[in-house]
Amino acid sequence: MQVDVPELSAADRAACEAVATGLPDTLAGEERVDIEPDDAPAAAYGDPAIVVRCGVAKPEGFDLAASCESVDGVGYYIPDEQYDDQGLDVTLTAAGYRPRVEVRIPSRYRPNAVQAAMAALAPLVEQHLARVDDCD
Structure with missing residues (x-):
């Protein structure tokens, strides 16, 4: 699976690598690929x-x-149209943190994967990223 890699400062890269290292082997019941x-x-x-x-x-x-939408103390921004329409793919972003973490979830996994992803990522976001804005 090809993923886009953003340009990151050294500090952001280190924080993102810490998050990536902590990501689980399964998310929302799906195996890591x-x-x-x-x-x-x-x-x-x-x-x-x-x-x-x-x-x-x-x-x-x-x-x-x-x-x-706040789960375990971490707020995730979901565009209104994606929040309301369960048939759409959804993008969750921990927008109040730097660097930001994003999760793109295909519609077939909704609604269960949305809550599962937010809950799984919350401890990593709080541990490794800096909260700079309120998003809750």
């Missing part, structure tokens, strides 16, 4: 893949007035 490049601060699970990436840009439509 190989990614390219294999040193990317990312992971993929299942087919079609649930993709976790670290170091992503601010999500389109996100600002401090945006609503977020």
Whole structure:
């Protein structure tokens, strides 16, 4: 599975590598699959893949007035249209943290994978990333 790797500062790369190292072998019941490049601060699970990436840009439509879904103390931004339509793929972003972590979940895994992914990532986000904005 090919994943896009963002340009990262040395500090962001270190934080993202710590998150990637801590990612579980399964996410939302799906097994981890190989990614390219294999040193990317990312992971993929299942087919079609649930993709976790670290170091992503601010999500389109996100600002401090945006609503977020909070799980275990970490807020995730979900675009309104994706939140409301269970038939769409969904992108969750821990938008209040730097660097940001994003999870892209194909619609076939909804709704269970959304909560499972947020819960699995929350401890890693809190441990390795800096909270800079409220998103909850």
